[in-house]
Amino acid sequence: MRFEELPGLSVSVDQVVYLPHMMAPPDKPHPFAYYLSIHNASEETVTIVGRKWIVKDDSGGTLVVEGDGVVGHTPVLQPGQTFSYNSYHVISEPSIAHGTFFGQTDEGTPVYVRIPEFKMELPE
Incomplete structure (x- = not known):
């Protein structure tokens, strides 16, 4: 199956937040939440x-990391x-x-x- 880019379909990274109070495994102790929006400005x-x-x-x-859907959903835009x-x-x-x-x-x-690149930087 060959995927093609759809003009007008875009993603914005709305916010990236360090959450030190969240539980995380000892080998990856730094949790970050990210907030994204998928915008459909196409005609499809x-x-x-x-x-x-x-x-x-x-x-x-x-x-x-690969998987089906988005956070357990298959959104229709x-x-x-x-x-x-x-x-x-x-x-x-x-x-x-x-x-x-x-x-x-x-x-x-x-x-x-x-999905645009975003950084997860630890606070100093």
Whole structure:
């Protein structure tokens, strides 16, 4: 299956927040919440069916996370609609995340939209 970029479909990183009070595993003790919005300014109805995240830390380590839907949902975005949500990453050191959402138009065309890169930096 070949995915194509859909003009007018975009993602914004609305906020990234360090949450030291959240529980996290000892090997990745730094939790960050991120808030994203998927905007559909195209003329197509799009269903978001999957995602892929790439998280790279300052030491060169890379984590790839793939899955179905978005936070347990497969949002349907009509033209002009936005889907906003939040989730989190836990990291061991300062990291950069970016990714891709995968979708399908009502006509069955597989589409994708890039998730802009954002930094998760530990407070000093």
